[in-house]
Amino acid sequence: MLVFSGGQGSDETVPEGLAMKxxxxxxxxxxxKCVTEEKSKNTYENMAFSKQILATKQVNLQKGVFATNDYHTFRAAGYARYVGLKIDGIGAKTSRFFIPNAFIREYIALLANHKKEHIIALxxxxxxxIVNFLINNGI
Incomplete structure (x- = not known):
């Protein structure tokens, strides 16, 4: 079973899932063997909506592989686990010129996904x- 997942952005002529299919x-x-998921607007929804399709078709949610860009595999795997898909990811090679932008985007997305933890740590x-400063300056 192949699930092609992705909605349609405002600048796209067809949904991503349909284009991939x-x-x-x-x-x-x-x-x-091909189905599309065309409602999702982000990676979390890609995984959640694809899981719904797979569950409806009674596909084993403990086996499988998802494909995405190599820079995006780590975060996508986190979402897969979060929605209950015990699947692995495989990344497609990213063009060199896009790598800096892609990694910055992923870094910011990871920070945004864990705001509470980062705020607590900071x-x-x-x-x-502050305590160290006060102790070292005898205040």
């Missing part, structure tokens, strides 16, 4: 720095 069919994929570091 059309490409796969043109390159030999079997039509009866607050503790700030508190320790």
């Amino acid at each position: 059309q490409y796969a069919l043109a390159h030999g994929a079997h039509v009866d 607050s503790l570091l700030l508190l320790l720095s």
